[in-house]
Amino acid sequence: MNGLLTLENVSTKKIQEIIDLAIAFKNGKKKSFPNVKMANLFFENSTRTLYSFHMAMLNLGITPIDFNTDCSSVKKGETLYDTCKTFECLGVDGLVIRHGDDKYYNQLENIGVPIFNGGDGKINHPSQTLLDLMSIYENFGKFQGLKICLMGDIKHSRVAHGNAEVMKRLGMEVFICCPPDFADDTAKSISIDTALETCDIINLLRVQFERHEHHETMNASSFHKDFGMTTERVAKMKDNAIIMHPAPVNRGIEIADDVVECEKSRILTQMTNGVFTRMAIITMVLEGNL
Amino acid sequence: MNGLLTLENVSTKKIQEIIDLAIAFKNGKKKSFPNVKMANLFFENSTRTLYSFHMAMLNLGITPIDFNTDCSSVKKGETLYDTCKTFECLGVDGLVIRHGDDKYYNQLENIGVPIFNGGDGKINHPSQTLLDLMSIYENFGKFQGLKICLMGDIKHSRVAHGNAEVMKRLGMEVFICCPPDFADDTAKSISIDTALETCDIINLLRVQFERHEHHETMNASSFHKDFGMTTERVAKMKDNAIIMHPAPVNRGIEIADDVVECEKSRILTQMTNGVFTRMAIITMVLEGNL
Amino acid sequence: MNGLLTLENVSTKKIQEIIDLAIAFKNGKKKSFPNVKMANLFFENSTRTLYSFHMAMLNLGITPIDFNTDCSSVKKGETLYDTCKTFECLGVDGLVIRHGDDKYYNQLENIGVPIFNGGDGKINHPSQTLLDLMSIYENFGKFQGLKICLMGDIKHSRVAHGNAEVMKRLGMEVFICCPPDFADDTAKSISIDTALETCDIINLLRVQFERHEHHETMNASSFHKDFGMTTERVAKMKDNAIIMHPAPVNRGIEIADDVVECEKSRILTQMTNGVFTRMAIITMVLEGNL
Numbered sequence: 001m002n003g004l005l006t007l008e009n010v011s012t013k014k015i016q017e018i019i020d021l022a023i024a025f026k027n028g029k030k031k032s033f034p035n036v037k038m039a040n041l042f043f044e045n046s047t048r049t050l051y052s053f054h055m056a057m058l059n060l061g062i063t064p065i066d067f068n069t070d071c072s073s074v075k076k077g078e079t080l081y082d083t084c085k086t087f088e089c090l091g092v093d094g095l096v097i098r099h100g101d102d103k104y105y106n107q108l109e110n111i112g113v114p115i116f117n118g119g120d121g122k123i124n125h126p127s128q129t130l131l132d133l134m135s136i137y138e139n140f141g142k143f144q145g146l147k148i149c150l151m152g153d154i155k156h157s158r159v160a161h162g163n164a165e166v167m168k169r170l171g172m173e174v175f176i177c178c179p180p181d182f183a184d185d186t187a188k189s190i191s192i193d194t195a196l197e198t199c200d201i202i203n204l205l206r207v208q209f210e211r212h213e214h215h216e217t218m219n220a221s222s223f224h225k226d227f228g229m230t231t232e233r234v235a236k237m238k239d240n241a242i243i244m245h246p247a248p249v250n251r252g253i254e255i256a257d258d259v260v261e262c263e264k265s266r267i268l269t270q271m272t273n274g275v276f277t278r279m280a281i282i283t284m285v286l287e288g289n290l
Numbered sequence: 291m292n293g294l295l296t297l298e299n300v301s302t303k304k305i306q307e308i309i310d311l312a313i314a315f316k317n318g319k320k321k322s323f324p325n326v327k328m329a330n331l332f333f334e335n336s337t338r339t340l341y342s343f344h345m346a347m348l349n350l351g352i353t354p355i356d357f358n359t360d361c362s363s364v365k366k367g368e369t370l371y372d373t374c375k376t377f378e379c380l381g382v383d384g385l386v387i388r389h390g391d392d393k394y395y396n397q398l399e400n401i402g403v404p405i406f407n408g409g410d411g412k413i414n415h416p417s418q419t420l421l422d423l424m425s426i427y428e429n430f431g432k433f434q435g436l437k438i439c440l441m442g443d444i445k446h447s448r449v450a451h452g453n454a455e456v457m458k459r460l461g462m463e464v465f466i467c468c469p470p471d472f473a474d475d476t477a478k479s480i481s482i483d484t485a486l487e488t489c490d491i492i493n494l495l496r497v498q499f500e501r502h503e504h505h506e507t508m509n510a511s512s513f514h515k516d517f518g519m520t521t522e523r524v525a526k527m528k529d530n531a532i533i534m535h536p537a538p539v540n541r542g543i544e545i546a547d548d549v550v551e552c553e554k555s556r557i558l559t560q561m562t563n564g565v566f567t568r569m570a571i572i573t574m575v576l577e578g579n580l
Numbered sequence: 581m582n583g584l585l586t587l588e589n590v591s592t593k594k595i596q597e598i599i600d601l602a603i604a605f606k607n608g609k610k611k612s613f614p615n616v617k618m619a620n621l622f623f624e625n626s627t628r629t630l631y632s633f634h635m636a637m638l639n640l641g642i643t644p645i646d647f648n649t650d651c652s653s654v655k656k657g658e659t660l661y662d663t664c665k666t667f668e669c670l671g672v673d674g675l676v677i678r679h680g681d682d683k684y685y686n687q688l689e690n691i692g693v694p695i696f697n698g699g700d701g702k703i704n705h706p707s708q709t710l711l712d713l714m715s716i717y718e719n720f721g722k723f724q725g726l727k728i729c730l731m732g733d734i735k736h737s738r739v740a741h742g743n744a745e746v747m748k749r750l751g752m753e754v755f756i757c758c759p760p761d762f763a764d765d766t767a768k769s770i771s772i773d774t775a776l777e778t779c780d781i782i783n784l785l786r787v788q789f790e791r792h793e794h795h796e797t798m799n800a801s802s803f804h805k806d807f808g809m810t811t812e813r814v815a816k817m818k819d820n821a822i823i824m825h826p827a828p829v830n831r832g833i834e835i836a837d838d839v840v841e842c843e844k845s846r847i848l849t850q851m852t853n854g855v856f857t858r859m860a861i862i863t864m865v866l867e868g869n870l
Contacts, residue, residue: 047653073337089561271669363627368828379851
C-alpha cells in the first residue's frame, strides 16, 4: 500500500528527509501539484489534523474535498472500504483518513490511491509524530541523546505510542510520567521531579476523556495537582528545555492556562509546523519517495 | 424550469446525446466554465451522488459549494423554497438538490437558476438513471432488445422507478424480481432463475431499510437466501451478462461480498461513469442544450 | 483588534465608505486577493451569513475554509480561543465567527488575524446592519430624516440592537412596534397603524423561537393577527415605503406568504446586497482601511 500509514517501516534516514523537506517549506520552498484532488475522510472529531492537511493541500495547489461523514452513506451502513473505494472510483488522488479502529488500514489493502493516516484508534498518528520531530529538530538541531518525557494519559494516546517507538530509534531517551492508571510499557516511568530536572522535552498529552472506559474515573483537579504543568513546575525545568503538547489542551488539567503560551512552550509552533510537515509527507508520497 | 428534474420529458435522442458526451468526457474531452459556482443542497444522506457532482464540477472548472443542512437556517424552520431562493440571490449559478419529498421541485417553480435533481423521495434520480444507461451502452453498444431485471427492493427505489420508464422507451425489456412485499407495477415480475438465465443485465437495488415503514420487517438472511446475488447465482448468468447496483451495497444482503468486484460486476464502473455523466448533464444544461 | 466586531466605534463617514464600496462592487468593480485564505467558524446555525461571506470570499479570489464545528475538537471541550489560535497558527488570514455568547470577541484579544463578527449573542451583527444600510441607501439615496420602524421580536434580535444605534447616528428616526413581551428600550414604541402610515421603512424581525426562554410562550397566530405584515397592511404603507427583513422569514407569523416577494419588499435585494457588503468589509479590513 502506498501512502503513510505508520512510521514502523520508515527508516530514520527517510524520517530525516521528511523533516528537512518540511523545514524547507517553512523557509519558503514552493511545490505545486495542479489537478490533484484529495479527500479528507475523518470518522472522529478533529480540528488540527483535518484543517492542517486541508491547508497543506491548498499550499501545494491540491484541491481538498472534506467528506462529511454525518451526512453520508456511512449512515446507511456503508463500510469503510466501500466509502474509500467510492472516492477512488470518483477520481480522487489520495485519502487522508482518521478512524477509531486500531490499524483500520488493514481493511484497505485493495484501495488503489495513497492513504495518509490521520490517526487510528490508540496506535498510530504518524503525521503528528513527524511534526513533533520537526519541532524538536528545529529547536535542538539533533535527536541523539535528547531526553524526552511523555507526561499524562499515556495509555489512551496514539501520540505517545507512535512517538516513543520512533524517538528511541532516533537515539533519544524516552521516559513516561503518569498516574498508575494511565501507564503502560511504552517506556521507563520516572517521577515528575526527575522529569522536570533532567529532560530536554516535556511532551504533555491530552487527557482523553472520550476514550476512557466506564471504570476509569479521573479526578481532574488531583491530576492537575500531581501532573499538571504549572508555572512553578516550568521554573524547575532545564534552561533550554521545552514543553510540547499535541493539543487540543485541557486547560487547568494537564496544563495551566498561563503555561500554554509561555516562553518554553512550543505548542503553537507545533501547529504551524504541522502544515509544513504534511506538505512534506504529501509531496514525498506523490513523488514516489515515501 | 431549467435544469434536469426528471427524464420523463427528455427524448431518447437527447438521452443518447448525454451518454455520448459523457463517453467523450471519459475519453479525455475537456470543458471549462470559469467563474461558475454551484451549490449542493442535500437534505438526505449521500456519498456517491454528492461527491460525484462535486467532482464533476471540479473537473469542469466550476466552484462547488457544499451546503451543510445540519448547521443552517433549515434548523430554524426555513422552507426549501426560501433556502433555494437565498442561494439564487447570493449569486450561485445552479443547484443540485436531494430531498426526501416526492417531486419536491414542484415547490421551486420560481427559482431562477437551473436545478439538478439528485434524487427526490421514491420517484426520480435522473443522474443515476443516466449513469446506469451510460454503463449499459458502454458495455453493449446498444439498448434495443436488451433484457434487464431490477432485483430487490423495487417499491422504495427511485432508481427502479426512474430506470424502468426510460429503459422501456429505449427498447429494452424490463422485468422485476423481488419478494411480494417489495413489488409494485413497475414491470412484469419473473423468478430469479428466469432472470439469471435470460437477462443481459441484473440490476440489483439496495434494500432501503431507512425508507421502510414500521410494519415492513425484513429478514436479511432469508432475503439473501432467496434474492441475494451469490457466486452460485453469478455462475448461472449468461456469458456476456453483467451485474449493476447503484450502491451503497448491503454486503451479505442483496449481494455477497465476493460478487461486488467480480468480473461480471459493473458496480465500480458505474461510480466512475457517474462523474462523467454529471459532467455531461451540467454541460448540456449550462449550454442550453437540455 | 483588527477586523469588524461591532459598529460602535466605526464613524458614520467610514460606514458611508463601506456602503459606497459595496455599491461599486454591485456595479461591477473587481478586486482580487490571491493566496489569501479565510475560515468561517460558525457556532450557531446560519445560511445567509455563512454562505454570503463564503461567496464574498470567492468573488474576491479568497479561498474559504468552512469549519465544521460538529466534527471538531470543540466536541472535546476546546475553548473558542484555542480553536481560533489554531487557525491562526495554520496560516489562515482571517476568521469569520458567529457565536452565541454576547461579545465573545472579548476573549480573543490575543488572536493575531482579523476577525469578522458574523453575529454575537443578542448584541451585534455588523455585516447585517451594513447590508441593511446599503439597501436603504440604494433605495432612498440618503439616511437623514428617514423614519424606520423595527417590528416584532426586538428583545432577542441582534439585528434590532445593532441597527438602531447606527441608524440614529446616521440621522434616521427609529421606532419599535411589538408586543410588550418583546419590547425593550431600543427606541420609542409606536402602534402598528402609526408605523404603517408614517414610516419609510418597516424592518420586520424574525420571531426567534430558539432564543426564547421557557416562560416566553408566544401564540403565532395572534402575533400574526396583531403584528404580521399582510397584504392589507402593505396597502396602508406610504407610496415609496419599503419592507425589509433579515431573514430567514417565518411565513405566516411575522410576514404573510404573498408579502415576501411583493413590490415593496427588499428582502431578496438584502440577500444579494449582503454579498457585496461583505466584499466591501473584507476589502477594507485587508487593505487596512477599517
